[in-house]
Amino acid sequence: MTTKQISVFLENRPGTLAEFCKVLQKNNIDMRAMCVADAMDFGIARVIVDNVYDTVTVLKDEGYVCQITKVLTVEMEDRPGALSEILALLGEQNINLEYTYAFLTREKDKAYLVIKVADNAAAADILKKNGVKVICQDELEKIFGD
Amino acid sequence: MSKYFSPEKETASREQIVEWQNAGLVDCVKRVWDNVPYYRKKMEKKGVTPDDIKGIEDLHKLPFLTKDDLRDAYPYGLLARPLSDCVRIHSTSGTTGRRVVAFYTQNDIDLWDECCARALTAAGATEEDVVQVSYGYGLFTGGFGLNGGSHKVGCLTLPMSSGNTDRQIQFMTDLGATVLCCTPSYAAYLGESIHERGVRDKIRLKAGIFGAEAWTEEMRRDIEETLGIKAYDIYGLTEISGPGVAFECENQDGMHINEDYFIVEVIDPKTGEVLPDGEKGELVFTAFAKEAFPLLRYRTKDICILSREKCSCGRTFVKMTKPLGRSDDMLIVKGVNVFPSQIETVLLNHGYAANYQIIVDRHKNSDSLEVRVEMTPEMFSDELSKVSAKERELVAGLKSMLGIHADVKLVAPKSIVRSEGKAVRVIDKRNLYKG
Ligand SMILES: [Zn+2]
Numbered sequence: 001m002t003t004k005q006i007s008v009f010l011e012n013r014p015g016t017l018a019e020f021c022k023v024l025q026k027n028n029i030d031m032r033a034m035c036v037a038d039a040m041d042f043g044i045a046r047v048i049v050d051n052v053y054d055t056v057t058v059l060k061d062e063g064y065v066c067q068i069t070k071v072l073t074v075e076m077e078d079r080p081g082a083l084s085e086i087l088a089l090l091g092e093q094n095i096n097l098e099y100t101y102a103f104l105t106r107e108k109d110k111a112y113l114v115i116k117v118a119d120n121a122a123a124a125d126i127l128k129k130n131g132v133k134v135i136c137q138d139e140l141e142k143i144f145g146d
Numbered sequence: 147m148s149k150y151f152s153p154e155k156e157t158a159s160r161e162q163i164v165e166w167q168n169a170g171l172v173d174c175v176k177r178v179w180d181n182v183p184y185y186r187k188k189m190e191k192k193g194v195t196p197d198d199i200k201g202i203e204d205l206h207k208l209p210f211l212t213k214d215d216l217r218d219a220y221p222y223g224l225l226a227r228p229l230s231d232c233v234r235i236h237s238t239s240g241t242t243g244r245r246v247v248a249f250y251t252q253n254d255i256d257l258w259d260e261c262c263a264r265a266l267t268a269a270g271a272t273e274e275d276v277v278q279v280s281y282g283y284g285l286f287t288g289g290f291g292l293n294g295g296s297h298k299v300g301c302l303t304l305p306m307s308s309g310n311t312d313r314q315i316q317f318m319t320d321l322g323a324t325v326l327c328c329t330p331s332y333a334a335y336l337g338e339s340i341h342e343r344g345v346r347d348k349i350r351l352k353a354g355i356f357g358a359e360a361w362t363e364e365m366r367r368d369i370e371e372t373l374g375i376k377a378y379d380i381y382g383l384t385e386i387s388g389p390g391v392a393f394e395c396e397n398q399d400g401m402h403i404n405e406d407y408f409i410v411e412v413i414d415p416k417t418g419e420v421l422p423d424g425e426k427g428e429l430v431f432t433a434f435a436k437e438a439f440p441l442l443r444y445r446t447k448d449i450c451i452l453s454r455e456k457c458s459c460g461r462t463f464v465k466m467t468k469p470l471g472r473s474d475d476m477l478i479v480k481g482v483n484v485f486p487s488q489i490e491t492v493l494l495n496h497g498y499a500a501n502y503q504i505i506v507d508r509h510k511n512s513d514s515l516e517v518r519v520e521m522t523p524e525m526f527s528d529e530l531s532k533v534s535a536k537e538r539e540l541v542a543g544l545k546s547m548l549g550i551h552a553d554v555k556l557v558a559p560k561s562i563v564r565s566e567g568k569a570v571r572v573i574d575k576r577n578l579y580k581g
Contacts, residue, residue, distance in 0.1 A: 007526070007527070007528030009521045009526050009556075009558065010287070010558075011556070011557050011558040011561065016558075037530045038530075039530055039533070039534050039537075040195070041537075041554070041555045041556055042521070042556045044527075044528060044529075044530055044533070046528060058322050063558065063559055063560050064558070064559075065521045065522065065523050065526045065558070065559055066523075066526075066528075067526060067528065069528040091425065097530075098528075099529070099530075116528065116529070129164075
């Protein structure tokens with residue numbers, strides 16, 4: 001029911017994000033989505049990749065502090081209003097979003113939304129009950145594989 | 147059953163203590179002069195002879211001994227008795243260069259055991275108690291010291307040594323240990339492990355004596371809470387015998403120094419000048435009662451404050467604070483003494499690793515202090531707010547320890563410059579502006 005995101009600690013100095021991307025590139029890791037959150041003195045990159053465990057191994061070898069985070073990924077129609085409808089569903093049930101970001105694949109007319117909440121199961125239930133498609137890791141990999 | 151192990155010593159009048167110290171010092175200086183050419187040369191260089199030392203008021207005339215002296219004199223250079231009179235050695239782990247070896251006669255061991263027996267008694271141990279000694283046994287003084295003290299009190303002693311947590315917890319529960327002796331970090335670890343295993347209700351511990359490591363009041367409260375005990379601090383260095391040179395009483399408010407065996411001074415680490423009680427400075431010990439390795443004016447590099455305020459426990463021995471830092475790495479920032487060890491303690495207490503760097507700078511005549519801390523997997527989260535909250539707690543922790551604000555900067559793992567494997571701890575950029 002959840003998908004795996006890799007969260008990576010980035011120091012706040014010029015070039016850290018570029019270095020990070022270069023590491024992925026050097027190791028032929030295809031980054032499907034990325035979102036960076038910045039604090040004053042550090043940043044956190046959240047990435048969606050094809051092969052989670054290999055990527056974590058590469059990053060750890062390169063000296064990064066990273067972790068696999070379970071997040072919800074939902075399918076949305078690529079049309080105005082789709083995002084706000086989904087967010088409204090969660091909002092109505094008082095579910096707080098820690099963060100969210102969207103990505104596209106080669107699939108036409110579809111977008112994907114990554115959602116981080118405190119209770120994945122509860123949020124997934126609400127979404128499913130309301131007809132929103134929540135994607136599991138296997139499905140996500142299949143989408144990337146196509 | 148007394149609350150003191152040796153009441154006639156521990157509650158002696160100041161006049162009596164000074165009398166012991168005067169006689170002990172005069173005797174010790176003579177013994178050292180006659181038997182330790184290394185120190186005799188130091189005295190001659192300073193123009194002092196045993197005749198100049200009539201009591202503790204003359205102590206300041208004697209030259210200091212430092213760890214460098216101990217290394218130079220390795221192994222036998224400071225030995226005051228023939229080897230045939232010695233029964234044991236202990237040694238400090240040398241991170242740099244040569245080790246330091248200290249020798250003990252049987253009397254020296256007895257004296258040391260007595261010190262540890264006083265510490266255990268002050269922590270409430272009697273012959274009814276079961277004392278689990280989880281300090282390392284070996285060259286390190288922790289294990290043997292508390293072991294000897296425990297025997298002397300008549301406690302059932304469990305010589306566990308360090309490590310093997312499963313076995314530690316098994317013996318602790320099966321044999322009903324009531325007093326635990328180990329490093330504070332190991333006590334904290336044992337506490338966590340006991341909770342993880344769900345055997346907290348099988349633990350009979352009531353007290354613990356934790357030393358050989360810097361620890362904070364915060365850590366004390368944590369340990370006391372997790373293990374349901376009173377946690378006591380103990381102080382000692384291998385060079386001046388081992389743990390038990392000073393120990394905490396029931397007030398847990400500073401450590402009483404065994405003044406019938408040791409004379410303590412606090413000096414200005416820069417000038418060597420003796421400071422009045424109550425002022426922060428480097429601890430200097432004269433171990434006049436020891437036979438094999440009687441150090442005169444040994445500089446510990448530990449920064450402390452002495453207090454002669456009357457203690458409600460009834461002991462008359464002077465009290466020292468926990469070491470507040472090390473003299474060799476003291477920084478003065480905004481007029482306040484800052485020790486890297488204090489910062490390290492706060493970092494460890496907040497769950498960070500001891501991989502850090504302190505950067506002191508000065509802009510427009512105002513000092514700034516920045517602590518760079520390497521991120522660890524344990525402290526990381528995918529949520530910015532969680533990492534930031536931990537960071538803010540750290541800033542607050544540093545402020546309460548140091549008394550001044552320090553900026554915290556989280557940096558990538560292994561990004562702190564290491565020279566020859568050791569991290570460069572302090573970068574003082576203010577030096578650049580000097581003439
Ligand atoms: Zn007291």
